[in-house]
Amino acid sequence: MAALLLVTVTACGPSGGSDQKSLLHERVFIGGKTDQPGFNLHAAHTDRGLEVDLANYLGKEIGFKSKFHDVISAKREQELKDGTSDLVIATYSITPDRKEQVDFVGPYLVTGQGFLIREKYKGIKTEKDVAGKIICTVEGSTSAVAQLPRGTILHIEPDYSSCVDKLQGGAVQAVFTDEALLYGFVEQYKNSKHPLKVAPGITSGLINRYGIGLPKGHTADCKKLLRALRTYLTEEWAADVKVQLQALVHAYPGDWENRFRPDPEDLNRYSSCET
Numbered sequence: 067m068a069a070l071l072l073v074t075v076t077a078c079g080p081s082g083g084s085d086q087k088s089l090l091h092e093r094v095f096i097g098g099k100t101d102q103p104g105f106n107l108h109a110a111h112t113d114r115g116l117e118v119d120l121a122n123y124l125g126k127e128i129g130f131k132s133k134f135h136d137v138i139s140a141k142r143e144q145e146l147k148d149g150t151s152d153l154v155i156a157t158y159s160i161t162p163d164r165k166e167q168v169d170f171v172g173p174y175l176v177t178g179q180g181f182l183i184r185e186k187y188k189g190i191k192t193e194k195d196v197a198g199k200i201i202c203t204v205e206g207s208t209s210a211v212a213q214l215p216r217g218t219i220l221h222i223e224p225d226y227s228s229c230v231d232k233l234q235g236g237a238v239q240a241v242f243t244d245e246a247l248l249y250g251f252v253e254q255y256k257n258s259k260h261p262l263k264v265a266p267g268i269t270s271g272l273i274n275r276y277g278i279g280l281p282k283g284h285t286a287d288c289k290k291l292l293r294a295l296r297t298y299l300t301e302e303w304a305a306d307v308k309v310q311l312q313a314l315v316h317a318y319p320g321d322w323e324n325r326f327r328p329d330p331e332d333l334n335r336y337s338s339c340e341t
C-alpha cells in the first residue's frame with residue numbers, strides 16, 4: 067500500500083499534479099512590446115532595451131535562448147493561455163485581476179503613472195488641467211482604467227507608439243501611462259522636431275509593478291525565474307537601467323534606484339511562487 071501511494075504521488079509531480087511541462091526549453095517564445103524604446107525596441111533586425119537585457123540574463127542563468135515577438139497590451143493574457151507565448155515580458159503590471167488568469171514573477175521595476183506632452187506645451191501643469199484635453203492611452207492596460215479628472219477625453223489606441231505618433235502630429239495633447247515607459251519615448255525623441263517631456267510634478271494613478279507573465283501552473287519554472295530575477299536585481303539591474311533608460315535616470319538624479327527598483331521583499335509578495 068505504501069509503495070502504491072508513493073508511485074501515485076511521484077506521477078503527480080511535486081506540486082500535486084498542477085505542474086506542467088517546462089516552458090523554459092531551448093528556445094523560449096516571449097511576447098514583448100517591440101515598439102517601446104528603453105524597454106524593447108525592434109529596429110534594424112535587433113531588439114534592444116531593459117526587457118531584452120532581462121530576458122538575456124534569465125536565458126543565460128537558466129539555459130535558454132529567447133525569441134521575442136510583438137504582443138499588444140490587450141492580448142497578453144490570451145497569448146499565455148493559448149500558448150502563443152511561453153512568457154510575456156512587456157511592461158506587464160502585476161494586478162489581482164490578471165493574477166486570476168496568469169502567473170507572474172516579479173516585480174523587476176516599479177513605477178507611477180504620468181503624462182507625456184510636447185516639450186513646449188503649456189496646457190497641462192497640474193492634473194486638473196487634463197480635463198477637456200484629449201489624452202491617448204492603450205486598450206487593455208492599467209492606464210485605460212485609471213481614474214482621470216472628469217471631463218478628460220480619452221483616445222484609445224492598440225499601442226503606445228501609435229499614441230506618441232498622434233502626440234507628435236498634434237491630434238492628442240498627452241499620452242497617459244506608466245512614467246518609466248514614457249521616459250523611453252522622451253529619450254527616443256530628444257533630437258526630433260517636437261521633443262517630448264513627462265509633465266513635471268504630476269504623477270497620477272496607481273503604482274505599477276512589472277512582472278514576467280507565465281501561464282498558470284508552472285511552479286518549477288516560476289521558481290527558477292524568481293531565483294534568477296533575484297540575482298539580476300542585485301547584479302545587473304542598475305547598470306542596465308543606466309544604459310537603457312537614460313532619460314529616466316536624468317530625471318531623478320540620485321533617486322532613480324530608490325523609486326524604480328523593487329524592494330527584494332516584493333518578490334515573494336507579488337510573484338505567484340516563492341523562493
Ligand code: GLU
Nearest residue numbers: 139157158159207208274
Ligand atoms: N504597465 C501597464 C499595464 O500593464 C501599462 C503599460 C502597458 O500597457 O504595457 O497595463
